[in-house]
Every structure is written in C-alpha cells, then in structure tokens.
C-alpha cells in the first residue's frame with residue numbers, strides 16, 4: 336500500500352520512543368512537577384515537536400504559540416514567480432497560435448480575469464492538451480494526461496482540503512527514494528509542494544495534468560470520508576490556535592507533531608500510535624497581517640469539521 340512507507344517510519348519512531356528514556360523538556364520555563372498533567376503525560380511519553388520534547392500539554396501549547404507567532408508573517412500568500420516564458424509566447428513560438436488569437440485571449444483575460452490558458456480553450460484557439468503541454472514546458476515538468484482512481488491511497492497522504500485548494504494530486508510514492516510525485520493543473524505551487532514534503536518527511540517532485548483530469552480526480556474526494564482532518568478558521572491569534580492544537584494532541588494521544596506554513600494555511604500533522612490526524616488553520620489574509628497584536632484571551636472561533 337502507498338501509505339506504508341510513511342507508517343513504517345512512524346512505527347520505528349514509536350519503538351525508539353519506548354526503548355529510550357525520557358529527555359528533558361524543551362520549554363525553558365517548564366514548571367516541572369508542579370504540572371498536574373506532567374506525570375500522567377510522561378507515562379505516555381510526552382510529545383515531540385520535531386526533535387524538541389515537551390513534558391506536558393502546557394509546555395507544548397506555549398511552544399506552539401511561540402512558533403505560530405514567530406512565523407506569522409509566513410502565512411501571507413507567496414508572490415507568484417514571474418520569470419517564466421509567458422504561455423502565449425510559448426504557444427506562439429510553437430505555431431499553435433497566431434498574434435490575432437493571442438491578442439483576443441489577452442483582452443478577454445483583462446476584461447474578465449481568469450487564466451490565459453482557460454480563455455484560449457474557451458475561444459477555441461487551443462485545446463486543453465496543447466495548453467497543458469505548453470504549461471509543462473513553461474514549468475519544465477512532465478505532463479501526465481490522466482489521473483487514476485488507483486492513486487487515491489497516495490492522495491490520502493495529504494489533507495483533502497489542501498488538495499482541493501491548491502488543485503494538486505499526489506500520483507506516486509517511491510519508497511526506495513522516499514519521493515512523492517504530485518500533479519498540479521494550471522501552475523505548480525512550490526509552497527504547497529514543499530509543505531507536503533516537509534510534513535511527510537520526503538522529497539517531492541511536480542508534474543502537470545490537464546484541468547479536466549484534475550477536476551475528475553478531485554471529484555473522487557467528494558465520495559470519500561476523511562475523518563482525520565479538521566479545518567479551523569483562525570481569526571483570533573496564535574494563543575487560541577495553540578490552545579486548540581494542544582487540545583487535539585491531548586485528546587488523540589499524539590506523540591509527535593510536525594507543522595508547516597503554507598500560503599494562508601498552517602498545517603499540523605499529529606502522529607499517534609494508531610494513525611495521523613491533520614489540523615488546518617486557515618488564516619484569512621486581512622487577519623494574518625494583524626495576528627501578533629491580538630490578545631491571548633480571544634475566544635471567537637469559527638470551527639468546521641471536514642469529516
């Protein structure tokens with residue numbers, strides 16, 4: 336099965352955890368034995384946030400809050416890269432488009448928005464395959480013409496919400512090289528690509544697929560149940576995010592946590608012995624710029640479960 340390489344790594348992690356004595360708490364202000372939870376939690380092994388170990392939910396919550404606050408600026412969307420050959424010029428140079436057609440498509444894009452490739456298709460100047468092939472050259476990526484239902488186990492390696500948001504679809508995981516291949520349509524989102532690699536602790540490599548193939552693949556997700564991912568709209572700051580995250584860590588008995596900032600999202604993967612759970616905090620753009628100034632006692636949360 337596709338997810339096994341990731342799971343086997345976690346199994347190794349838990350067997351190491353059982354063999355080794357407990358390390359020192361990474362929270363410099365750790366209250367030690369005064370924590371009511373400390374002894375209970377220590378018996379279960381505490382929690383690792385990357386390589387730092389925390390003895391109690393309070394210590395972990397404090398560390399999470401600091402990380403959320405310190406990296407808050409990274410919640411802003413990544414600026415698009417502009418150094419690639421424009422799609423229109425690419426099709427023009429391949430003789431698949433003439434100047435009049437390109438001007439008409441650019442005017443439609445200026446007037447109504449959207450992507451140039453979409454307008455070229457709508458106006459009948461280029462096929463979806465031609466646009467995707469040109470995008471493949473533009474992004475220097477291989478093109479995968481179709482996506483298969485057999486890839487669903489790979490898709491399940493990442494939260495369905497992020498797959499839909501970034502329009503991406505993991506297509507293959509190679510265990511020997513620990514490399515996950517991820518298809519995108521329209522454009523490669525390197526922020527999302529790196530985030531998946533970071534959370535799964537593996538390499539990632541992009542490819543492109545036509546928007547129609549991506550649409551069909553993502554529609555498959557609608558028929559699937561995802562009981563291990565939760566989405567929160569984060570409007571009130573790092574303290575509340577950390578409080579919610581540590582609550583889930585405690586409730587699920589998670590032993591290790593990884594987190595990454597990805598566009599307007601913060602993605603946490605909580606790893607427990609029986610499997611993983613993903614927490615996603617969506618930080619609206621207007622909120623992201625003001626988060627550090629919000630108080631720790633903010634309580635207004637819009638919580639939505641994806642399950």
Ligand SMILES: [Zn+2]
Nearest residue numbers: 360365390394
């Ligand atoms: Zn501690």
